[in-house]
Amino acid sequence: MGWAVGDGRQINAWNDPWLSTSRLAKPMGPQPEHSSELKVADLLCSETQEWNMAKINQEFPFNAEAILSIKPSKLGAPDKLFWLHTKDGVYTTKTGYAAAVEFRDEQEEDKPLKHLNSNKGVWSLKTAPKVQLLLWKTLRGALPVGEALLHQHINIDPLCKRCGELESITHLLFKCDFADKVWEETPLVRRFDRRGLIDLEATWMGLIENPCLPPVGIVDGQLAPWIIWAIWTARNNLIFNNKICSPKDVITKAIVAAKEWLNAQNKEGSKAKIPRAQITVPSHSSIIQTDAAWNDATKNSGIGWIIKQTGETLSFQGSAKLVSSPLVAEALAMHEAVKKSKELGLQQVIFQSDSAQLIKALNSMVEPTELYGIVADIRISCLHFEFSTFCWIPREKNSEDDRLAKQALCIVSGGTTT
Ligand SMILES: [Zn+2]
Numbered sequence: 001m002g003w004a005v006g007d008g009r010q011i012n013a014w015n016d017p018w019l020s021t022s023r024l025a026k027p028m029g030p031q032p033e034h035s036s037e038l039k040v041a042d043l044l045c046s047e048t049q050e051w052n053m054a055k056i057n058q059e060f061p062f063n064a065e066a067i068l069s070i071k072p073s074k075l076g077a078p079d080k081l082f083w084l085h086t087k088d089g090v091y092t093t094k095t096g097y098a099a100a101v102e103f104r105d106e107q108e109e110d111k112p113l114k115h116l117n118s119n120k121g122v123w124s125l126k127t128a129p130k131v132q133l134l135l136w137k138t139l140r141g142a143l144p145v146g147e148a149l150l151h152q153h154i155n156i157d158p159l160c161k162r163c164g165e166l167e168s169i170t171h172l173l174f175k176c177d178f179a180d181k182v183w184e185e186t187p188l189v190r191r192f193d194r195r196g197l198i199d200l201e202a203t204w205m206g207l208i209e210n211p212c213l214p215p216v217g218i219v220d221g222q223l224a225p226w227i228i229w230a231i232w233t234a235r236n237n238l239i240f241n242n243k244i245c246s247p248k249d250v251i252t253k254a255i256v257a258a259k260e261w262l263n264a265q266n267k268e269g270s271k272a273k274i275p276r277a278q279i280t281v282p283s284h285s286s287i288i289q290t291d292a293a294w295n296d297a298t299k300n301s302g303i304g305w306i307i308k309q310t311g312e313t314l315s316f317q318g319s320a321k322l323v324s325s326p327l328v329a330e331a332l333a334m335h336e337a338v339k340k341s342k343e344l345g346l347q348q349v350i351f352q353s354d355s356a357q358l359i360k361a362l363n364s365m366v367e368p369t370e371l372y373g374i375v376a377d378i379r380i381s382c383l384h385f386e387f388s389t390f391c392w393i394p395r396e397k398n399s400e401d402d403r404l405a406k407q408a409l410c411i412v413s414g415g416t417t418t
Contacts, residue, residue: 304404
């Protein structure tokens with residue numbers, strides 16, 4: 001759990017080693033009875049997903065600042081368990097043993113899907129994190145398709161751009177003629193009935209684990225998740241860029257991406273890094289450079305980013321309060337830059353930062369606990385781009401952003417910078 005979304009777990013700051021309260025001081029004295037049932041969701045405003053100041057001040061007056069410095073996901077990132085005794089939140093037996101001595105063991109309850117273990121069906125699949133996120137959103141009914149936007153009263157054409165039927169998730173990914181043709185021609189071992197598909201969760205494992213036929217060459221991973229990803233990408237391309245592609249194009253794109261990712265895993269061992277040499281960068285990509293300045297005393301941060309497109313450079317500035325570390329400040333800068341790029345309708349984007357730690361977090365499966373909500377939102381936002389990548393650049397190449405960030409910090413701090 002990452003203080004990420006309105007989540008069903010209780011806040012057991014008193015005895016729970018799995019809670020992401022790494023910077024929260026242990027409360028003193030016994031746990032008040034009325035707060036024993038308190039959940040993270042109770043501290044968030046249900047509409048905005050922002051922290052509820054009044055409630056925090058009432059329940060955790062001494063930890064308010066530490067809680068407010070945790071930046072929860074606003075785009076509905078899944079809850080995630082963090083092990084408090086390591087920096088990246090990943091469990092190790094050594095720290096587990098130490099904690100077991102110190103804490104009593106408490107059973108964790110995951111928030112399950114109705115018919116499906118989301119760990120098995122999504123998170124432990126051998127596929128890219130961006131694909132896992134997409135699958136998770138698909139299963140949760142959280143993809144922003146026409147039907148969902150209609151329910152949210154968002155004024156947008158809710159119909160499928162290909163056939164004119166209401167665009168639901170199952171329509172888009174399986175039932176639409178276009179999707180049907182994609183699945184029909186995808187080289188999978190088992191046929192499955194797409195038109196009759198009613199309960200996606202119930203049929204999920206059979207669909208996702210459907211092995212790929214030789215000679216495609218995807219042996220130790222699955223192709224189906226990448227097909228879903230490619231159908232989604234093709235849909236966005238059609239809506240936002242008027243780009244038309246055939247079912248064959250979708251399948252090719254899925255196979256290429258799947259093989260590229262699997263090859264990278266085999267080369268890099270278990271770490272999910274994308275080797276730079278393997279990425280084919282589209283020639284018209286916009287370059288976005290971000291930077292942040294942070295003041296340890298005030299916990300204020302100034303952020304700056306520039307967007308370089310053919311012939312023009314746009315500069316932006318912003319600020320954030322209650323920022324717990326320079327790394328969080330860098331991540332917030334990146335998040336703002338990603339949001340702005342999406343707003344400007346950019347499609348091919350290269351994001352650069354001089355924070356090696358941030359770039360590493362964005363390119364791997366595991367991020368430091370304090371970045372979870374922000375990095376998850378960045379990944380979700382990046383699903384909108386046709387192409388996006390994150391690269392590290394040396395500090396001297398980032399001087400313009402550095403200046404913007406420091407200037408922004410100066411404004412927010414009333415004149416002091418670090
Ligand atoms: Zn359709």
